[in-house]
Amino acid sequence: MDEANHVTETVAAIVAAHRVGTMTPAQTVARSYQRIRDRGDPAIFISLRDEKDAIAEAARLAAKDPAQLPLCGVPVAVKDNIDAKGLPTTAACPAFSYVPSHDSTAIAKLRAAGAIIIGKTNLDQFATGLVGVRSPYGIPRNPLRDDLVPGGSSSGSAIAVSAGLVPLALGTDTAGSGRVPAMLNNIVGLKPSLGLISTAGLVPACRTLDCISVFSLTVDDAMTALQVLAGPDAADPFSRNRPLAGITAFPATLKLGVPKSGQLIFFGDRESEKAYGEACRRWQALGARLVEFDLEPFYETARLLYEGPWVAERYLVIRDLLASAPDAIHPVTREITAAGSRLTAAETFSALYRLQALRRVAERTFAECEAIVLPTAPTVYSTAQVLANPVELNSRLGTYTNFVNLLDLCGLALPAAMRPDGAPFGITLLAPAGHDAQLASIGRAFHADTRLPIGSNALPQPPLAAPPDTAHDEIPIAVVGAHLSGMALNGELTALDARLLEETVTAPDYKLYALDTTPPKPGMLRVEAGAGRAIRLELWAMSPAAFGTFVAAIPPPLSIGTIRLADGREAKGFIVEPVAIDRARDISAYGGWRAFMAEKAKA
Known part of the structure; x- marks a missing residue:
């Protein structure tokens, strides 16, 4: 070239x-x-x-x-x-x-x-x-x-x-x-x-x-x-509908999670094992803190994929072809998918129950690290x-x-x-x-x-472009309700040139209530640490002038306070006055306003 x-x-x-x-x-x-x-x-x-x-x-x-x-x-x-x-x-x-x-x-x-x-x-x-x-x-x-x-x-x-x-x-x-x-x-x-x-x-x-x-x-x-x-x-x-941040x-x-000592499997490949160790040291040199987690529940989940009912989904795709022209299917593919025809509904539900339990274990793992x-x-x-x-x-x-x-x-x-x-x-x-x-x-x-070359042609990596990070004079704001992406009041943010930074969750210190307002809005109330729920939210960034304009237009019983996020960060965001929740519905179990509104739309 x-x-x-x-x-x-x-x-x-x-x-x-x-x-x-x-x-x-x-x-x-x-x-x-x-x-x-x-x-x-x-x-x-x-x-x-x-x-x-x-x-x-x-x-x-x-x-x-x-x-x-x-x-x-x-x-x-x-x-x-x-x-x-x-x-x-x-x-x-x-x-x-x-x-x-x-x-x-x-x-x-x-x-x-x-x-x-x-x-x-x-x-x-x-x-x-x-x-x-x-x-x-x-x-x-x-x-x-x-x-x-x-x-x-x-x-x-x-x-x-x-x-x-x-x-x-x-x-x-x-x-x-x-x-x-x-x-x-x-x-x-x-x-x-x-x-x-x-x-x-x-x-x-x-x-x-x-x-x-x-x-x-x-x-x-x-x-x-x-x-x-x-x-x-x-x-x-x-x-x-998943908002995509930049x-x-x-x-x-x-904080990055790495498996506990002895849990990784390399099938005797010492070069791969060595390369993984070097990759972990590279992360540390970049400033990451490595925290150990239990990989065994993840292995168990992996076994469900081909030993459980999900093979039946693969069978559904080709069952007509299997019946009419089985030789048209690659023999290994045929061997794997044909097993899906023998699974029972009882086995399916049993696997779904186990998967749900394993998902809860995974959630606890990610509560301790970002990835x-x-x-x-x-x-x-x-x-x-x-x-x-x-x-x-x-x-x-x-x-x-x-x-x-x-x-x-x-x-x-x-x-x-x-x-x-x-x-x-x-x-x-x-x-x-x-x-x-x-x-x-x-x-x-x-x-x-x-500094690896890219692809197989020994081409150098291009210089890493500077990310469009939050400017020093921008203010992050956490939104939990009608201002979320795609919701009724999101236009109030975009009209002020606000930028979506990320989707995240609060610390488990909050309760969420459905207020009697038009358009519908939630109110988030801080409770004793650990006594509430983690509430899903979006972080947006805006200029100080736009922030002032935005805050000035917020009607009671809502106001702006300091929101504690699950990873320990803090951001300004919407909170509700305690007096406003006396007759409001507690919707904390939904984990966020979007999930509640989706359920409401089905009713």
Whole structure:
């Protein structure tokens, strides 16, 4: 590659080049197609869009304002279980193939942001697998080490980014398919909170656990894509309205959870074990305090995924094909999913009860730290090893991924090291749903600190851009009710140019009441420490002048006081006068105003 190409590899660099005119979207798209030809691996893409058609679409972007297109001219590859109009959806099974009449919601959002869809990538059939070898369309070659598996199920998407064919690709992640391939290809894999990105137009693996994931060369690129993709969607019954905060500076204090001594499993891989220890020391050097937690409940949760009733969800997707043409399904996929037909309703409920108990254990873990850090996978395997022992070795790769969606966590897979044997090693940050931006804010600093090259082409990481942190003269304010994103009075904040910083919770020192007001509002009352509930809220930032204007307009019985957050921080926020709650309904059990209003809407 020439030096000019080195500086336009990331999404941020490509968009910047298009905006100033040093490259055009049509040139960038043409470059992707040339690189695909040069790569010469027919197993990466299952289908490619006609090159002239894609270049013509890129050329038409010249008629639009590039400043209004966050992904202006960015080539994107799409895992072939996500619908893109004009290209067949196969889920890596020719007998299942169909041509969608319209884009999935995610693809429609990408196109609206200026992205150019290049083609559909290979995967472990029906997104069942973490290895990337279960496809009739071939096994894509790992660009870092030719003998290693590419990782699955999103194998083609991860390789397309790592090899520099595209700077951005969509995968999916039910049990680790957006994280294991990221590690094995030395790229970033962002597994968003469930429901944050619409799954309308996605061929399901487990509908209750599926999410669309993002592969990129940097964390900032992944967040740019997530900001485009995120948002509620009426077409997806599993969609959730989750406000997405922006990237902030690395926190002054950070507690990261690490497993208790002796709990990690590396299956005898001393190089991976050593690399994880070095990653933990890197976190400490960055200023993080490591706190131990019990990993065993997470392991137990992971076992539920394939030993419990969630296999039945995979069976639902292919049961008709299993009945009519079983030989059309990959034998390993057929073996795994057929077991789902034998599960009983009683077994399902029993597993759901146990999962709920394990979720409570996980909540207690995250009360002690902002995130936990684990190996993305415990080891690496060659294609030959996996083909000789396909089920067991695949299962090992999911050691630290299978429990994540069951526990409703978000995750960020990061490159951490290149081992002496040339194999990559990565870590994953995990936090409760809704903390995607927080993981990105700390993860970007870690990735930059490694100074690892990006992808497989030995390209240097770009300089880490300064985050749009809260300005010194801005005042953070906590809102708990009608001023939340998407609620009745949120416009009062946005009209004053307030910025959403993050979604978080109070210390368990508060009670929430439904007041008799128009529009409906809650009142939050501080009680004895530990005697209340943790109430979900949003932190916004505004200028002192805007803060004064905002506070002056607050009607009684509400006022502004100091709110104590779960992590020990304090912020100005809404409180209620005690006299106003005499006849008000206590809604503390809902944990927040949004949950209460959602329940009220159902009534």
